[in-house]
Amino acid sequence: MATGKVFTPIEIGTMTLKHRVVMAPTIHEMCYGGHPTEAYLAITDTYARSGVSMVCVGGATIDPGKSGEVFPNALSIADDECVFGLQRLAETIHAQEAKACQQIYHPGRASARYWAQSDPSWLPWGASAKVPFMAAAKWEITKKGGKWSAVNTMPPAPVREISLEEVEQVVRMHVLAALRAKKAGFDAVNLHFANVTLIMDFISPYTNVRTDGYGGGWENRMRLPCEIVQATRSAVGRGYPLIVRIPADQGLGEVGIRFQDTLRHVVPRLAEAGIDAIDLSAGVLDHTPHKIIPPMYDARGCWLHHSEEVKKVTKLPVIVAGRLCDPRMIAKAVENGQCDVAALSRPLMADPLLPKKMFAGKPDDVRMCVACGYCMSESGWTKYCAINAESAREQTLPKIGPAGRPRKVLVVGGGPGGMEAARVLRERGHDVTLCEKEGQLGGALRVAAAAPLTREWRTFTRWHVRQIGALGVKVLLGTEVTRALVDELAPEVVVVATGSVQSRDIDGADREIVAAEEEVLLKGKAIGRKVVVVGGAFWDVETAINLADQGKEVILVREAETVSMNRLGPIRALPILFGMLQAKNVKPLFSTKVVKIEENGVRVENSVGDSTLLEADAVVLSTARVANRKLLDELRGVSAELHEIGDCVNPRSVADAVYGGRLVGARI
Template sequence: MSYLLSPLDKCKLTLKNRLVMPPMATSKAEEDGNISNEILNYYDEKSQGGYISLIIIEHSFIGEQGKASERQLSVAEDSVVEGLKKLSDIIHKNGSKAVMQINHAGSAASKNVTGYDPIGPSIICNPRKGVIPREVTKDEIKSIIKNFKDAALRVKKAGFDGVEIHSAHGYLLNQFFSPLTNKRTDEYGGDILGRIKIHLEIIKAVRDAVGDDFPILLRLGACDYMDGGTTIEDSKIASLEFEKSGVDILDISGGFCGYSAPDTLEQGYFSSLTEAIKEVVSVPVILTGGITEVNAAENLLATGKADLVGVGRAVYKDSSWAEKAIKNLK
């Protein structure tokens, strides 16, 4: 029996197999963040045949201040819903399910792109970007929570199968999560429960907006691999709280280390993190990171390292990767 080909059915988001295309920024949107023909053609090509059960759309900004880069997709205005509906329709037509990832870049944003001074939980240099932000106020935190909520509702209206909240790779929610960048002395800082307070408030706001049946995923930068940074022990506590708050699937990646883990070349860079998180939660866990061979994906599932595997760069380079992998297992 192939583990990769087995369906995921004991979950709010049911999937025909365990293969996921993780979010990868393309910079193919229109200048204003609207859907372009380039974007539609790109995801049409990647989802052909429906061999990938779940396509997670690249991180999309919830407000201009949180825009990470030029030609990034937008979920910041009601006017984008019509274009996003075209995207979900194409992926569904090809036989895959689709989730949109929504994000605020925080101190990873550039004033040259957004026109705003970057913000963060504290006046601490972003370890990945070298930017020193202005400390976000409590009123601004309320506004950011509303922006996440409104963006999630747009994702639902555009016909997607779920929404993913981005808290990895050194973006705003990851900045709150990590003790490297969160030195706040109010209720949004301090211990791990303080540092995830904004996450829990966003999850609640999103759930209230989209209803009980709409799947919520959360991408967590589960370890910074830096002195004084986030540890797996932090992430085990956080993951359990996220599950209690209504997250249906956890998507595990790196924190300020980015997309790869130091000192490992094995496929499934973050498998030690997903394995540890699976010990404390009952929701499905996605593992992504350097997986390029179908046998490696199969083995990671068979050994209980994860419930779903994300194959990114291999699919990015070869749109027929999934078709060949699936046919090889049958």
């Protein structure tokens, strides 16, 4: 692993990168008044220490007015007062011998996300007024016009077409921002023309219906981005590297930027204008957000086919991201000419030592990102990670250091929380025994890992198993812990991580026709062809699709009116899931209450009280989970110090379990 093209230097303009793995531009809501906080500097230091050859600081807005606001705690480069904070970022990166790049952009329509509700009279800037902004904050699968559809239910925010005078201001803003980045000590600038920026809206026929010199055909629509590149090049000088992030494909079909358009019109014109490298992205925030940050349903390296084709039409270095979580894949992609530089964002949150482990020839030690979307959902934009509790908590989470006194610790439960606790405790020098009642480690994650849609979770469990094995944790499989066993083992400390069980609070749930999803997906219980899935959580959609993949005729029953996802993580996956529901002919019955499970099906009521029997060969429960507190109740009063983590406290997420394990592991 420590040899090959990926480890060789590459030049971007006059800047030489010592190897070809970099940090992709990533937005963090960790600023105050547009200036980086100590927390932002700390996470930037983590990225710089990873071993990447360059860190690209993401998304600094160039507009000092309302049109430049898109996130409440975003980074700004809109005035000279920003230079000091930016300088601290650049110095933090340089201290770890990495190059520093600053991404700059104008959010255009997306500024409505921040301001539209607080000031309805104000309109954000757009290439034209044709397309309002639909904040990607509430996608739902719902029934509309008698048909099932996936819709963004946030109200549209109108947009104002900017004037020619304002177009000139936008060019000037980019120039001044680039000069500030250079003054702050950044080695390069990334011009963000993708996703949902004002400049992308000028490039795209979907959002640009102007009738002046900036609208119409490709020459006119590319005029503004080329003017920005030319003016910026003139200001910063020929030797200063300019990288441009562009959308390979917006995912809008004929009405948007298609991949063939990028190859034929976008790349050649930007190259001629004077850029030094192409940085590929995809998607549009308010319509195809799942293409911007691909979920685990997409294959690893899902943008490599784009970068490979772009390399055929330009001699400029081509940078690409898109689920590059596997060190072996990264090395192979560069070696085979699919890209020149691999850009990592989420993979560095999951394992900030990925490049160093890669260079050391230890790819199996990498905690690979599973693309679960947590960093873009519940955690907002602070970049908490479901499988790495330390991400974005550099200043608050206790460090892993030697224990003051090694103690005998029993961890009960081999799910993600229990394994994380065992790993950290053993790393600190404690004598750790991990007991799991099943024959394998993984806990509830084993159910997700067994299903094709979510099999990426296997990589996290495998990583944990390797780590605790290498550290010497004593693992007892097939061992159900009781009060008697605790008394026999006589630990000084007991960490209870017994997880949760599926709720069966439904009349008739004990019938033979009923199976829990783990019995079917994990243990291979045979069921008939006609299946009713009784849902109640986000993963019930995945369960229904997985059963349809097995050739089942599936009806998904949910009491809720819709399947909705807030924030920006699982939202990105919902349109994909809806497409799968359609393609596999899964019949969703929403606003439908399960009254009773009968011998030959499920008795349900719709929203007006009409009762129907859904005939089925099997009823699969994909309902909410309840805490398994049986052992906790048994252990009350034991002499050992007692801790509880994960779902046995309250069924929540993998992230909560891992965080609990990491926290208790560092505190004991």
